[in-house]
Amino acid sequence: MEARQKIIALVFGLSLLIVIIELVRRRKLKEEYSWLWIAAGVAVLVIGLSNTLLIKITHFIGAGFPASTLFFFGIFFVMALALQFSVKISRLETKVKNLAQEIAILRAKGPDKKP
Numbered sequence: 465m466e467a468r469q470k471i472i473a474l475v476f477g478l479s480l481l482i483v484i485i486e487l488v489r490r491r492k493l494k495e496e497y498s499w500l501w502i503a504a505g506v507a508v509l510v511i512g513l514s515n516t517l518l519i520k521i522t523h524f525i526g527a528g529f530p531a532s533t534l535f536f537f538g539i540f541f542v543m544a545l546a547l548q549f550s551v552k553i554s555r556l557e558t559k560v561k562n563l564a565q566e567i568a569i570l571r572a573k574g575p576d577k578k579p
Contacts, residue, residue: 473512480505500548504541 484501487493493501511518511534522533 470512470515473508477505477508477512480508497548500541500544507537 481502484493484498484505488495488498515530518530518533522528522530525533525536527533527536
């Protein structure tokens with residue numbers, strides 16, 4: 465791996481980690497979502513520092529090229545993110561349904577019914 469590529473990977477990884485930490489600190493990103501992003505930032509840093517690790521992982525998973533390994537883990541990351549959001553959406557959908565049912569029951573029982 466060229467020095468320029470290592471520098472770009474390190475800058476990208478550090479930038480990602482700094483942005484994630486700042487978003488969590490400002491409460492724009494919840495901690496429960498940050499773990500996956502922090503893992504991605506650390507992975508970019510580790511791979512950026514050690515090209516031999518990327519080559520070993522490539523041989524371990526049986527990929528032909530290191531770029532294939534990066535795409536594989538990129539797709540895995542996106543799938544993990546989608547799964548995490550799907551679980552959260554399912555929980556929220558159930559909560560909204562339960563809340564709507566409770567409101568309907570309270571309105572039906574209450575003396576000040578609204579049309």
